[in-house]
Amino acid sequence: MNCYLRLNETALRRLLDSGQYGSIRDTERLADVGLEPSVGSVGDSYDKALAETADGLYEAAVTHRAHPGAAAKRANGQRCSDRLAQQPVADGTARHTTPAEAEAHCSSQIPELPIAA
Template sequence: LDMGLWTRQRDGQDVTGLRHHSDRGVQYVAVRYTQRLGEAGAVASVGSTGDSYDNALAEAFNSLFKAELVRNRGPWKNIDELEIAIAEYVDWFNHKRLHGEIGLVPPVEFEQAYYDQQHTVAAPAETALLSL
């Protein structure tokens, strides 16, 4: 969580209102974890019990994580190796892995295109207001 927040903040992104998707894992009973979400202004997005479609994003990621990292690259000799492997996987997943559901681009490129479009759509309205 902290690594993701740091990365976005370093890139100048506002993380207020950021949605943190999860599958109702044990982290949500950890007081410090939920406090950290609140400090960051992030909103927990958890699925409702018994509704497999309610939080499909988190479930899809968990499935890919297990298939692409755990089964293909493990086991690791120690916790340090595992932590490095997870950090490398998350970086690869976000910056290099092509995702079919978003047009065969990495999530970082898709998200940037979304924000670029929002900025482009907002720009003419701002210009019109300034010219009045």
């Protein structure tokens, strides 16, 4: 029985017991920092993803403050996605557009076809 852990000789405890309410805890943490939990039931996976994102942003901020030299290295050697975003495309323009602007630009390039009667 791999899912059980023997803590002492008299009782077995399931390994899942300690973490089964993790998503509920994540929902409560979101409420603690003032974020609105998802519309679904308590413990939704969306709440877990949002809480993990908030944790990641916090850790990134702490790491950035703890290692200021790392920020300079990142600025000198841009991330690959930043370099790709600034590469010129075939028509010679850079890709500094939002998704909405790109959609509007693409829509304006499509000629309107006459509607068949």
